[in-house]
Amino acid sequence: MARVAGELIAGLVDEPWGQVSPSVYETGRLVTLAPWLAGHDRRVEFLLATQRPDGGWGAPDGYALVPTLSATEALLTTLRRGERGTLDGLGHGGGAQRSALAAAADRGVRMLLRTLPALDVSTIPDLPATEIITASLVEAVNGHLDDLRRMPPAALGHPVGRLPLPRGIDDIRLGMIHAALDAGVALPEKVLHALEVAGRRARGVRTIRPAATGTVGASPAATAAWLDERDARDPRHPARLFLEAVVKRHGGPVPCGIPITVFERGWVLSGLLRAGIDPPVPAGLAESLRSALGPVGTPAAEGLPADADTTSVAIYALGLLGLRYPPDALWEYETETHFCTWPGEDGFSISVNAHILEAFGHFAASPSPAVDAGTAARYAATIQKLTALLCAEQQADGSWLDRWHASPYYATWCCTLALQHYGGPGATDAVRRARRWVLSTQRPDGSWGRWEGSAEETAYALQILLLTPPDPGETGESAPRGYRFLLPSADDLAKGHVSGPALWHDKDLYLPSAIVRGAVLAALHLAQSGATRTGVC
Template identity: 55%
Template sequence: MYETGRVVSLAPWLTGHERRIAFLLDTQRTDGGWGLPHDGYALVPTLSATEALLSVLVRAESPDEEEPAQPQPAEDVADAAARGLSRLRELLTGGTWASPPGAAAQPDMPAIELIVPSLVERINRHLGDLGTAALPRDGLPLPASMDGTRLALVRDLLRSGARPPKKLMHALEIGGAAAHGFAGTGPESTGAIGASPAATAAWLGDRAPADPSTPARWYLETVAAMHDGVVPVAYPLTVFERGWVLSWLSRAGISVPVPPEVVLSLTAPLRAEGTATAAGLPADADTTAGTLYALALLGAPHPPDPLWNYETSTHFCTWKGEDGFSTTTNAHVLEAFGEFLATGAAARGGDRDVRRYEATIEKVGGWLLEQQRDDGAWTDRWHASPYYATASCALALERFGGAGRGADAAGRARAWILRTQRPDGSWGRWDGTAEETAYAVQTLLLTGRPPEPEAVRAAARGRDALLRGLSMPDGAHPPLWHDKDLYHPSAIVRAAILAGLHLIETAGTHENKE
């Protein structure tokens, strides 16, 4: 949602512009917002969609003579923008966003402290430019936790010509005028800037590029064509998706014939600093750990030494300079080191390497134990649901956290999952979902080996939710993964659902469902 709104505003020349506007109109909720309505997650998509619709109205009032004429927007564009503004005032003055940090749960989304001020600024400028009486002229306030200082510093950095941190390129659109043609970056092999349609659109600018062959333009055209005009928050995510898909399936015991080129696609990008989620992004510990774990499961173990780049005194950061921490990144790091040791490949480096790997496993396992909540669950900054974080941490600790502490923590996680199952057999933070049910089932059946009878019966009751999920189109699944906006990595989620179903079937429980 966020990314599509940015492309409407920043690249109105791109094929499918009218389709993207229609998408925004069709997906507005009855309360005037966009995106999931829960716990502050609506703010960023509602800001983006509202700003995009206002940009359509501004262009209609002041058309660019050098650009092809745009169709006059329908009346419902102004109506939708007005309802979006009304909802934004509620969001920005409500308990979550109007309170100081820590007073209420605010979503921990990448670059949110830059995205929100940049969109509020653009919306307020549009309101000043528009002459329609149907829209308010007074601007939106900034959240109490954001004063725009960091945004100003980043824009100064871009204007100076200095090379900013690579991860900033994923959100280059916050740079305003400084993003257009920014010399510190350029199209990757995929054609993208920062693996992001929004960043790519900002770099190209709001007029069709003079060079019709520029890869950045054809990246946008390709991504839009693949998704019927709308665009995802990031594309492509090949290494990230393949590593996770293979891990989910292999861990559940599903035999998957893996072509050599798939193994090559995982091992070839590995460098001394690790591997990145996508071209244009910096290497990170999470993708690196997931890739290393998948390679070990596939019989092609690679030393986990690139992960040392991300070690801190207490745990592993997702990337250098990270604000906060990720429990699931550390769970995946634990699996990467643990599985490499389990393959026996570590012995090739001698006793010294083995001892260092063992010490790292002990360190990360201990840190993860400290992060477990009193109720037995974990939460994480890269996913909205505690069921994902709990599955990641419980499975890693059960296998590599020690027979005592790790098994006890996994047992507390199973108890929490059993307590939180819904009457229809599903699991979910807000509503029951197939994705979250898959994580719950895996936690129940892949820890406490052999699974406890109560866990087996509960998993069986989740089977119908998993089957419903397989029959749903990708767009019907709620997005739960954190990026600039929530997103749904369909291949990864589908693999998790298949893994859950396979575990239920092989446990022989579906016939005994209660």
């Protein structure tokens, strides 16, 4: 465990942009926006290889909408370009290549025609920019279909009708973005992460400047949308260098969000330290968290706006490292009822508020003479407010749900541990109910998971059981069964890998592998160390 933890920490330094799984959505956008970029053929192959038998892409429960729209539009774009050589690696000739593309695109269109009429905005997962992405891609796919119908012989089977927008989604916000770009008005920083929705309007916009890493909006698709033809031909242009570096990392496909430097480091370090793992942490790694914090906190990485989630976890991680940092910047995100992820946020995140409770709670638990009585009282009031909020937002079954993760086990892990450590006596019942929910939802093989048992979700469930007190009368069998399910994951950890579905919310679901490896390692360590009264050891 110590060796694996050390290697995990070293990876944070060796790969400072972060370790993130490829995205169907983002890869599809690069197929359309940057066919000149190295790895184009492999990106098309990736889309073909990840299509589901029903013609869609992505996970169940509404998560297929955005990746299916993106992949279908990308394949239609490729067809219309009349490309050759796209599938040479699969041994097809030119006619077979076009046939494979057409068949996949046809399945995607038919899947969308079947499913879009039944979708409602209230049933679509709350991922960033979903509404404007959907409006943009429905318009683009319909444009392709209109043109293909006028091209005899039909290049795409016999498509019928046009794609409708899901109920409750319109193109008003997309139109506002288009109007702002046409007028030369600067877009809000958070919109840049999905700049690709603007298509060619985004090319070379002067009000947008890449970050030092070369990225626009910490997104390959947004960067490709902004990079105009002249700069794309410049091999030294920072944005082109950024795209080439990201493509090289994944062999063609690309993730939604990269870099994720501060986000990844904060989550990995805080997760390991809270579980009692104390690996050597290079001074530069801790300093990178401290120096990232400013008057309004820190973003997840360059190219994104500062947010309360990354800020609170960075402050909490520094505190666990013995480097106390006042959480006062988080008050910039306070509203009358809760703390927002960033000012003007649409929606609400319970896990963000749990992380903020940890940041305030840990700092306030170690009184400092530098904190005056008024500030200390405000800390106490903030902790009380957050505790009441988390308890009030608990579901009837004892779990929590969140907008940044597909699994209730993540949100429940965040809230339960924050309340256990910093919620005081008033949180006891909420912690007990959460624990009961975890015990009641374990699968027969010992795992936990929303769609299937996974190492990540089992790690969250195990940490809840191992870091909260058991109820009287518990048999103590659940944690050992979960540990036995999780134990084979130790082999993957030793090799620097982690298996499981992508569950984290961005424009598409993604898997931040270093963060998930840290969560699994923390659960294994807790079980093996005997730091619990559940009898695992």
